[in-house]
Amino acid sequence: MSYKVDYSQFPNRSIVCIDMMSFYASCIAVLHNLDIRKVPIAVVGNLQHPGSIVLAASPPMKQRFGIRSARSRLYDIPNHPEIRVFEAKMQYFLEMSMAVTDILHTYVPPEAVHVYSVDESFIDLTGTEKLWGNPEDTVQRIQEEILNTLQLHSTAGMGPNMLMAKLALDLEAKKSGFAKWTFEDVQTKLWPVSPLREMWGIGSRTEKTLNNMGIFTVGQLANVPLSLLEDKFGVMGNQLYHHAWGIDLSKLGSPIESGQISYGKGQILMRDYNKIEEVHTVLLEMCEDVAKRARDVLQSARTISLAIGYSKNAFGGGFQRSRTVEEATNDTMKIYQTCKELLKENYNGSPVRQISISITKLEDEHSMQLSLFEKDNWKNRKLAAAMDGIRNRYGSASLLRAVSYTPAGTAVKRSKMLGGQKL
Template sequence: MDYSLYPRNDVLCIDMRSFYASVEAVKLGLDPMKVMLAVVGDTSRSGSIVLAASPALKKKYGISNVSRFFELPNDPDIYIVDANMADYLHASIDIVKLLHQYAPKEAIHPYSVDEIWVTVNGLEKLFGNRWEVAEKIKQDLLRTFNLTCSIGIGDNKFLAKVVMDLHAKKIGIAECKYEDVKEKLWPFPVEAIWGIGGRMKRNLNHMGIVTLGQLALYDRNSLKKRFGVMGEQLYWHAWGIDLSPVFGDFLKTEQKSFGHGISLLRDYSKSEALICILDLCEEVCRRARANRQAGKTVHLGIAYSKETSGGFSRSQSIDLPTNITMEVYHICMELFNRFYDGRSKIRRVYVTLTNLVDQQKMQLQLFEETMKKHDLGYVMDSIRHKYGSTAILRASSYTDAGILLERSKKIGGHYAKSRRNE
């Protein structure tokens, strides 16, 4: 591979170690690396997931973010806390602010709440080479927030990310240049790298591709024929090549759909599920209106309880795009009445609006009643924006089957503040 044909940048991928658990440990005045602490989504539910475990808890008991609350050992030395999502978001924002001391905002790309890419090209005179910049950032984060991190250094974003995952998490800071790919990437199994999940792993393994080295040496055209554009991308990644931009406004992406779903805390009956669907339609359409878009295809997904299992996922398209809640709801009702088996309890529901168009381009029906419905949605949105998301709700949202009141207390599906503090 002639790497001289591809750009070289100085990219860092920073991963905050056991971020949620570390933030909670610092709040308690404890050492994040030594204390045994678990962050649980909701301690009032024994089946709630462990969102984060401190390194010491992982090492001693093997607890991970797929463990459940009831699986935590009965050890008095373990601290168990409810998730406080607002605190983690604030901490993440503070970390990004610190990174602005090293690089302009155009060079900082938050990938998630605890993982960030930073391009540090041209900082040699200020902070030294990219290794020295990584060392300074690591020390600065520890000194300022008492939080530790792992940092991958690469010639592009992919190399920085993958060397962080494979090597830096063990030793703190690791680097991978193009010339290091054969040594530092190829011996690893294909599923070890970012972007290859279980299904792709099985498909590759069936083709005799087990390691990244085997993937890199496989015929590129055959991979493209089998997996399309994804197959070609996997080939280039196995060689360490990534042409994604390292500067720019990374947060601007084209919105292709608006969707909302929920895994219910108990089995819902048919009548309760209809209330839940209405609440989801309200939220989906609110988001569409906020982005001045409307959709021509409505998708409804229903999963039944474990007793019967199964469910359905169906969509229906309409001639004129809409972001009116009740129009979307009526389409969902048509899908529900057509495909629901009539007897099963329901445990998961999701609604999605796709096939989007800009509202200014949409051809509104020039009927007074339609215009009133359209304007009413924006009036309700403005009230919620000014006075809070629960300032105005439909009466059904206040029933036991409604979900909007409870969801308003959450960020990313988890409570913004511990309910024990309310």
Template sequence: MDYSLYPRHDVLCIDMRSFYASVEAMKLGLDPMKVMLAVVGDPNRSGSIVLAASPALKSKYGISNVSRFYELPKDPDIVIAPAHMADYLKVSTEITKLLNRYTPKEAIHVYSVDEVWVTLNGLEKLYGGSWQIAEKITQDIFDSFGITCSIGIGDNKFLAKVVMDLHAKQLGIAECRYEDVEKKLWPAPVEKIWGIGSRMKRNLNRMGIVNLGQIANFNLKYLKKHFGVMGEQLYWHAWGIDLSPVFGDFTKTKQKGFGHGISLLRDYSEEDISVCILDLCEEVCRRARSFNKVGKTIHLGISYSKETRGGFSRSQSIHLPTNVTKDIYQICMHLFQKFYDGESKIRHVYVTLDNLFDKEKIQLDLFEDRAKKNDVGYVMDAIRSKYGSTSILRASSYTDAGITIDRSKKIGGHYK
């Protein structure tokens, strides 16, 4: 591979180790690297998920982020901390501000609450080489927040991310340039590579591909035939090539739709579910109105409880795009009544509005007073924006089947 044809940057991929657990440990005055601590979504529910485990807990008991609360060993040395999502977001924001001391905002790409890419091009005279900067950042984060991090260094985002996953999590800092790909990345099993999930792994294994090097040396034509555009991306990534931008406003993405879903804490019956659907429609339409968008396609998804399993996912398009809650709700209830089996208990619901248009470009139906419907929605949004998300609610939201009040106490599905 002639790498002279491809751009070279100095990119860091920074991952905060056991981030949620580390934040909780620091709040309690404990050493994040020594304490056995588990962050649990809701300690009052035995089936609640373990969102994060400290390195010591992972090492001793093999606890992972897919474990359940009831699976934790009965060890008195294990500290149980309920999740506080607002705290994690606040610390994440402060870490981003710290990184902004080294590089401009357009060179920082926040990937998740605990992971970020930073491009260092042109900073050598200020701070030294990329390895030196990585060491400075590691120390700064530890001194400021008591949190350790792993940093991958590469010529592009892909190389920085993968070398961080494969090597930096053991070494602290690891580097992979184009010339290092064959030695450092090719031996890795395909499932260890960022972007390759369990389904892709199975498909690759059926083709006799078990590591990244085999992808690199596989016929590109056949990869494209089997996987389309994804096959081509797999091939170039296997050679360490990634042309995604390393500078820019990474927060601006085109909104394709608005959706909200919920995993219910109990089985919902047919009588209960209409309230839940209405609350979800209200939230979906509120978000659409905030972007001044309307949509033509409404999607309803229902999953049944474990006893019966199954469910359905159906959509319907309408002639005149809308962001009016009642319009969306009526379509959702029509889909529910048409496809619900009539007896199964329900544990998961989601509503989506897509096929979007700008509100100003849509002509109102002259035979229906839609302007008043729209005005009511925008007035309710303004009240909530000023006085809080629960300052004005539909009466049904206060019933046992309502979900809005409980959701208002959470971020990302977990309590603030």
């Protein structure tokens, strides 16, 4: 087999991505002594809101009633005597997640574990052969211990890097329980993947652009000249090319999509927002959150993106627009002002139900040019730092803007939640 990429030049480790199956539903099943494999279970964010999203569904709930997490809502669940519906218990879910992590730490040191999400973790088993034997057997042993100790079923993907481990998990292991992908599997297992959005790291917008270029499979992407992809996508083109060849140089614990780091926030509103002033309120709250996260790590951004989703009552739709500003910023009000401009230019007056913002093209904060024409730039930065310090010490709701206390504000209510759900 001939390669354009010389795999001998890249790290070949034993990285495992472990995912808890139907995690929230499984935790609830354990709590109520139910069989996750037999009982149709749904976990929702709030039982008092018919529009509350289904956060998790057990296999019988999916197979028998077509209810799926993140796609269905409370009002979609049929009135059936066998169905059990529960409200999310985020504190309990976190405790179970930490219990899983504790088990992983008995096999490897803390630096060899990266908690990717509440139900998914990466673990590096490289060099553990003398302790635990063959890495594939170690994965099985870990899965059995999690099941016997916590009654949680899991799936696992193994690969030479984080990307390949994640792909093995998503594209094979979630059906078989365990899958190992090597560099030799790239052409036979990864390249046939289509549509492109099935490839982890490729979203619908990137997929559409690639499709317009005549690229519909990962294999076609891998055989496009690297220079063409870099001309079209910049640094992301380099990433797309190497990911299509199964190459990933991310260190355990760092973002897999290195070079494309961004900060963003999105929320589905609990009701339709019919006035643009109400949308402005939520926008300001979200800009404050995103800007603070950038300031906390001394980053600033040049590109600001806004996405608006209209209510289904207005037949859905929406828009997503971005703007690159002249000077990188992490100033809340500057990000907010850009979002307001994007909203004014593209909003059609329909009721708004979903808002997302993100900032990209990050650079070190110290590279920011403090404009001579804006005397208050440095003073504003120091003020923001002081506000961030208060929030870091006393909680996100310890210091809020006045708009958060208006009927349109969501920050107060969301401060009492974890992951968007009640504790």
